[in-house]
Amino acid sequence: MLPKPPECHGCPAYGDGQGWVPDDMKPGAEVCLIAQGPGADEEAGRRYLGHEQWEPHPCVPLIGKTGRVWERGYLPLAGLDRSEVSTGNIIRCRWDHTDKLPPLNQTVVRRAIEHCNRAHFRPPDSIKVFVAMGEYAFMGLTSLQHDFNGWRGYVHPYRPLHAETVPPLPTRVWTPGLVPGDPLPVYVVHHIARIFREPEAELPAKRDWNKLAQLLAGKWPEPMPPIIGEPLDVWPNEFAFDTEFSEEEPDRLVRYSIATRDRRVWVVEAMNAGRGTILPGSRVIMHNAPADLPHLRKFFGLTVEELLALIEIEDTMYAHAVLWTGRVETDDQKGKQGGASSHTLNFLGSIYARINRWKHLARIAPRQYAGADALGTMDAWATGLHGGLSGELARDPQTKWVYENLQKPLVPIVLRAHKRGIATDQKAAQAALKDIKQEQHEFELRAQAYTGWPLNLRSPQQVAFWLYTMEQVKAKRAFGQR
Amino acid sequence: MKKPSARSINQDKLTKLRDSGVDSDVLLARLDFIEYEGMRKALVKLSEADRVFPEILPTQASGRWSTKNPNLGGFKREFWKKHWHIIHPDPGEWWLEFDWSGIEARMFTAYTGDEEDVQLFKQGRDIHTFTCAKYLMAWAPDLGVNSPLDSYNLPTDWLNSKDERRTRAKNFRYGVGQYGTSAKAVLGMPGIETLGLDRQMLLQRAQQFLNARPKAQAWKEMIWAQCRTDKEARTFMGRRRKLFGLPDDRAKDGLNHKIQGSVADLMDWCLIAVSKEWPHASLILNKHDGAILAFPKECPVDTTTARVKALVEREWEVGQGIAMNFPAEWETIHG
Numbered sequence: 001m002l003p004k005p006p007e008c009h010g011c012p013a014y015g016d017g018q019g020w021v022p023d024d025m026k027p028g029a030e031v032c033l034i035a036q037g038p039g040a041d042e043e044a045g046r047r048y049l050g051h052e053q054w055e056p057h058p059c060v061p062l063i064g065k066t067g068r069v070w071e072r073g074y075l076p077l078a079g080l081d082r083s084e085v086s087t088g089n090i091i092r093c094r095w096d097h098t099d100k101l102p103p104l105n106q107t108v109v110r111r112a113i114e115h116c117n118r119a120h121f122r123p124p125d126s127i128k129v130f131v132a133m134g135e136y137a138f139m140g141l142t143s144l145q146h147d148f149n150g151w152r153g154y155v156h157p158y159r160p161l162h163a164e165t166v167p168p169l170p171t172r173v174w175t176p177g178l179v180p181g182d183p184l185p186v187y188v189v190h191h192i193a194r195i196f197r198e199p200e201a202e203l204p205a206k207r208d209w210n211k212l213a214q215l216l217a218g219k220w221p222e223p224m225p226p227i228i229g230e231p232l233d234v235w236p237n238e239f240a241f242d243t244e245f246s247e248e249e250p251d252r253l254v255r256y257s258i259a260t261r262d263r264r265v266w267v268v269e270a271m272n273a274g275r276g277t278i279l280p281g282s283r284v285i286m287h288n289a290p291a292d293l294p295h296l297r298k299f300f301g302l303t304v305e306e307l308l309a310l311i312e313i314e315d316t317m318y319a320h321a322v323l324w325t326g327r328v329e330t331d332d333q334k335g336k337q338g339g340a341s342s343h344t345l346n347f348l349g350s351i352y353a354r355i356n357r358w359k360h361l362a363r364i365a366p367r368q369y370a371g372a373d374a375l376g377t378m379d380a381w382a383t384g385l386h387g388g389l390s391g392e393l394a395r396d397p398q399t400k401w402v403y404e405n406l407q408k409p410l411v412p413i414v415l416r417a418h419k420r421g422i423a424t425d426q427k428a429a430q431a432a433l434k435d436i437k438q439e440q441h442e443f444e445l446r447a448q449a450y451t452g453w454p455l456n457l458r459s460p461q462q463v464a465f466w467l468y469t470m471e472q473v474k475a476k477r478a479f480g481q482r
Numbered sequence: 483m484k485k486p487s488a489r490s491i492n493q494d495k496l497t498k499l500r501d502s503g504v505d506s507d508v509l510l511a512r513l514d515f516i517e518y519e520g521m522r523k524a525l526v527k528l529s530e531a532d533r534v535f536p537e538i539l540p541t542q543a544s545g546r547w548s549t550k551n552p553n554l555g556g557f558k559r560e561f562w563k564k565h566w567h568i569i570h571p572d573p574g575e576w577w578l579e580f581d582w583s584g585i586e587a588r589m590f591t592a593y594t595g596d597e598e599d600v601q602l603f604k605q606g607r608d609i610h611t612f613t614c615a616k617y618l619m620a621w622a623p624d625l626g627v628n629s630p631l632d633s634y635n636l637p638t639d640w641l642n643s644k645d646e647r648r649t650r651a652k653n654f655r656y657g658v659g660q661y662g663t664s665a666k667a668v669l670g671m672p673g674i675e676t677l678g679l680d681r682q683m684l685l686q687r688a689q690q691f692l693n694a695r696p697k698a699q700a701w702k703e704m705i706w707a708q709c710r711t712d713k714e715a716r717t718f719m720g721r722r723r724k725l726f727g728l729p730d731d732r733a734k735d736g737l738n739h740k741i742q743g744s745v746a747d748l749m750d751w752c753l754i755a756v757s758k759e760w761p762h763a764s765l766i767l768n769k770h771d772g773a774i775l776a777f778p779k780e781c782p783v784d785t786t787t788a789r790v791k792a793l794v795e796r797e798w799e800v801g802q803g804i805a806m807n808f809p810a811e812w813e814t815i816h817g
Contacts, residue, residue, distance in 0.1 A: 199727030288539075305761075321541035325723050325743070326735075343541050398720035406719065406750040407540065413757050414538045417765040420776075421535040422554075422569045429528035432565040436522045443511040443518070450507035457515045460491050466508050468489045473504045 001043055002059050004093060007119035013095050013112040019043045023088030023120065024060040030128040030216060031078075032086040034137040036191055037101060039064040043094050061087040070133075070192045074205065078212035086124065090140035091116050104135060104145055110161065113140045117162040129215060130158055130184060134191025141186045147360070148188065153208050153350025154357035155185035155221065171365045173224035173358045173372050187215060200326055200341040207351050211385065220385070221356035227371045228266045234277045235299075236260050240285040240378035243295045244370050253295050255367070259374035261383055267371045275301060278311060285314045285381045287345045287373075290415035308412055315411060316380045317343050319389040322403045323396070349376040352384030503672050521561060524552035528568055538768065544739045545721055545746030547768040554767050569766070571817035574779050578787055580794050580810040581772030582745075584609070588808055589741050590660050593718075594698035595802030601627040603806065608643075611636070614651035617691040619677070650677055658688045659698060661737065663706075665689040697802065702737065709736030717743040718800040719751075744800060745771065748808065755793045760786070772810065783814055 004020040021038035041048055041064030047057035048068050057063050062070060071082055091112055095101050102109050117140060123130070132138040135148035142156045143166050155176055159166045167183065176185035189208045195201045214220035240259045246252040256273065258266040278300050286292045297307040320343045341347070346359040358372030382388045393400040444457045451470075456462050467473045496513050527534060536554055540547045549555040554569070559581075571577045587609065591599040602609045605627060611634065616625040621635035642648075650673065658667045665688035668674060674684065692699055709715050710729040715736030716722045723739040725732035749768065756763055756775060763781070766774040777786055791812065797805040 199731065202726045203724070290538075317541060321545075322721065325544055325721065325739075326726075396722070398716065399722050402719060402721045402747075406545075406721070406747055406754070409754045409757075410540050410750060413753055413765050414540060417538055418535055420764055421533045422766055423533055423572050424528045424531060424569055425567055426529050426532060428565065429525050429568045432561075432568055433522065433525040433529055435565075436518050436525060440515055440518050440522065443515045447508045447511035450511075455508065457512055463491045463508065463512050464489045467491065467499075467506065471506055471508070473499055473506055473509065 001045070005119075008093070008116075011112055011115040011119070012108045013091060013093055013116070015093070015096055019093050019097060021059045021061060021089060021092050023086065023092070023122070025086040025088070025122065025124055026083065027124055028126045029084055029086040029124065030126055031080065031084065031131060031212070032088065032123050032127045032129070033062075033131040033133060034088050034090050034141060035061055035066075035133045036136040036193075037089050037091040037099075038094055039066065039099055040094070041065070042067075043097070061089050066192045066196075069195075074192065074209040077206060077209040078216070080212075086127070088121065088123075090137040092120055101136060104139060109136070110139075110145075114162045117160060121160075121162070127184065129155075129212070130186045131212065132156075132186050132188050134194065137191075138186075138188055142188075150346055150359060151188040151357060152190060153188065153204060153211070155187050155215065156357075157183040158186050159183065169360075169364075171361070172368050173361070174356050175221050175223045177218075178223055185215070187212060203324070203341060204347075204351065207386075214385075220354060222354045224355050224358075224368065224372060225263050225265050225375070227367060228264065229268065229272070229367075230266070231268045231272055231274050232258070232266065232276050234279070235282065237279050237281070238283045238285075240374045240381065241292055241296055242287065242370065242373040242377060243292050244366065244373075245295065251294075253298075255370050256295065256299075257370040257374035259371070259378040261378065263375065263383070265371040265375050267367045267374075273299060275299060278307075280310050281312065282310075283312045283314065285316065285377055287316045287348070287377045287380070289313055289315045289318075289411045290418060293411070293415055294419065304412070304415060313408070313411065314381055314390070315408060316345070316348055316377055316389055318407045318411065319381070319393060319403050320348055322399055322407050323389060323392050345373065345376060345380070348380040348389075351380075352376075352386060352388050353379040354384055355379070501672050502670070517558070520553060520556045521558070524554060524556060525568070527552040534569075536767075538765075540750065540768075544723060544743035545717075545750065546742070547746075547749075549768065555769050566815070571776060571815060573817055575776045575817065576779065576783060577766060577774050577776050577815040578790060579772065579774045579813045579815060580790075581769065582794075582808055582810045585745050585748075585771050585808055586741050587655065587660070588806060589744050589800065590698070592798065592800045592804060592806035593740065593744075593802070594695070594701045595804045596695040596697045598627055598694055599698075600804055600806070606809075610648050610652040610655065611642075613655050613691070614645075614648050617687050617694075618651045618654050619647060620687060623690075647677065650674060654688070654691070659691060659695060660741075661734070662688075665692055701801075705737050705740060706733035709733045715739045715743075717747050718798075719744070719747040721747055748798070749773065752794050756790060759789070759793075774815075787812065787814065 001018050002020045004014065004017045008014050008017070008020065021042045038061060041054065042059055042061055045057055045059045046054040047063040048054055048065050050068065061067070075081065075085065091101065113136070130141055132141045138148045138151065139145050140161050141158060143159045143161045144151070144156070155174070157167070157170065157174060176182055190201045190205045192205070195205055211220060235258070238261060241256065243256045244254045246254055253270040253273070255267055255269045276299050284296065293304050293307065297304050300307065302310070324341065326341060349357065349359070353376045355372060355375060358369055358376065361369040380388055382390045386392065393403055447455050447457055451466055455466060491512065493513070493516050496509055500509055500513060534552055536549045537551050538547060538549050542548050547555070588603055591603055599609065602612055607627065612625065615622045615634040615636060621637070622633060625634060653671055654668060657671045658665065665685050668684045668688040669681065679687070705715070709725055709732045713725045713732060714722050715725060717740060721743050723736065723743060725736050753765060753773065760777060760781060763775055763777045766776050775790070795807050795809050797807045799805045
């Protein structure tokens with residue numbers, strides 16, 4: 001175990017002054033991977049060889065079990081080996097010699113990251129891309145505490161937390177290197193350890209490392225094309241379509257956007273949207289078509305049924321749900337865009353889109369956002385990485401059959417069900433509500449009788465305290481143990 | 483799914499603790515409370531407006547549907563029975579509700595094809611009472627599928643579908659027969675000790691149950707092996723699920739997908755078939771194993787119900803060359 005150098009004095013993570021793991025910067029390397037913090041192996045100076053075998057090794061990042069998985073399973077997907085990558089940690093010691101860092105929202109973590117990186121972070125000039133592995137590294141390299149899942153699979157401008165001044169975020173779909181003086185890109189990926197906890201993260205993680213090769217080759221992300229604002233008289237025979245509507249009045253259209261395979265993008269404000277012509281047999285690609293179809297039909301003076309009889313639709317959300325069904329709702333996803341795996345357009349963009357992230361621009365650059373929504377949908381369907389969803393469906397005829405026959409035909413059913421709504425009996429609902437509240441009150445009384453104090457069942461803290469501190473509950477596994 | 487922290491009180495974690503046999507009134511009360519909280523939130527929305535427009539997404543795991551704003555699908559079956567009139571048909575329409583009975587057990591039997599279970603289902607027997615009498619409690623170990631109910635030797639305090647022992651038998655069928663890896667699964671079933679059987683007896687009865695279902699055991703082994711090596715599972719209609727994680731987790735998720743994904747496929751197929759035949763019908767609500775459909779008054783109740791019933795309960799051959807139908811409970815609702 002290495003002693004911490006004098007520069008560590010004053011850091012909230014200083015502890016007993018032991019256990020420092022310096023960065024492993026390689027002169028000439030173009031990629032600099034920053035992970036969260038060292039593990040026990042890195043701290044102790046031993047490299048994991050597999051099968052519970054270790055060998056002595058200098059204290060450097062990513063030589064433990066996680067590092068071995070990364071080096072063998074993920075790094076080669078980018079066409080790289082370890083000698084070509086500088087590695088470091090955003091905090092270069094183990095907090096109190098444990099693997100647990102305090103939560104990201106605590107000031108003490110922020111202070112430790114700032115201190116550690118001012119003192120020790122010296123990336124070589126050859127760096128072209130930083131890779132932020134996990135949310136602590138993401139915060140340290142971008143100054144963003146939130147929305148790690150939203151940025152995973154995209155590049156964010158390098159705006160380190162420890163910098164004296166942080167440049168403002170671009171108000172456009174950012175393509176690194178497009179504007180002279182642009183900061184370096186920070187490519188955001190899952191921490192490998194997360195895949196151990198959440199196996200569904202394996203898919204995006206593998207695709208992210210695969211995409212790093214394209215980033216280094218300058219093939220991804222592509223610049224966002226210029227936006228055309230004039231409405232169309234005759235609509236293209238294949239296009240991705242998206243709408244922005246008022247949050248207060250979902251029926252009131254604000255603007256719509258269109259993108260074609262040849263990457264032409266229109267964003268038309270509702271006030272300019274006139275009546276157009278759509279060609280029979282046209283293919284329209286949407287993400288969650290039931291939300292867009294009611295607006296689309298208005299441009300041609302048709303009912304939804306008439307429009308559906310005239311055109312062919314594709315739905316990227318429905319297609320993705322068929323191809324990648326699984327556990328998509330994670331705790332991380334609640335209130336945010338995208339968990340380890342989800343069917344949101346932000347997630348699909350992170351996998352398929354040829355442009356960088358746009359979903360954070362809804363308020364600050366709404367026209368860019370709208371145009372990118374349509375282009376991202378077209379990429380997700382056909383023109384993006386991996387051949388898009390249509391390419392994946394073509395490679396799996398059985399799934400394609402399910403999409404065509406069991407999933408896509410649900411679009412008009414779902415739309416009709418939503419549009420018509422359900423009549424309620426408010427008095428009956430109020431009576432039922434009273435019943436439910438009474439039941440909940442009785443649950444609480446039951447818990448209070450059991451504990452002997454006025455436990456609040458709504459309070460996660462109180463319930464956790466009772467279960468884990470007072471009762472010390474643990475899962476029981478075998479007959480006779482209970 | 484992300485693993486919760488050690489002190490998490492999220493629903494999944496608490497359910498696992500409960501199912502592992504943790505006996506705490508606070509745990510149980512919190513679980514009930516959470517379940518009712520979802521219903522309470524939905525009811526608040528229903529009580530504030532004379533019409534709701536739920537968002538429906540047929541994009542959940544294994545093809546399941548979700549309904550939110552409000553989450554009408556989250557209401558418990560008993561709640562619907564008592565409060566079904568909180569939503570009602572519009573003038574000029576009537577509703578038809580169906581709810582598949584024991585569809586996952588039937589689907590499993592359709593895939594596996596063990597004669598005893600196939601016949602029990604085909605003859606409309608209560609499989610859980612049969613399981614209880616013949617295997618778990620062994621009041622009538624020589625029962626056959628054709629045996630009349632009075633040969634089950636049911637005790638005098640038997641409470642039919644509400645009997646606790648029948649519920650244990652149902653869990654036994656799912657936990658040991660359908661998803662268990664061996665007879666030992668019976669020992670991990672919550673509350674099984676309340677039946678008064680000792681460890682050896684439980685193991686013996688579970689083994690007898692499994693021995694009577696050799697096809698199911700062979701089928702499960704085959705599916706688990708496929709899921710471990712292929713890292714994907716498919717329903718009989720072809721819906722795939724890519725599987726991640728450790729081999730045993732893949733096996734478990736894959737088997738779940740075969741059953742639950744197939745049920746979701748049937749639901750989708752039925753709704754599409756109904757919408758093709760009655761373009762003016764509409765879906766009101768997709769519930770766990772059932773749905774409510776609205777038909778215009780012009781559609782006669784008797785003939786429409788009979789035709790929809792024929793679609794929903796039709797026979798499917800999902801494997802082993804056995805055609806199995808999927809009966810449902812039916813109800814019509816008039817405004």
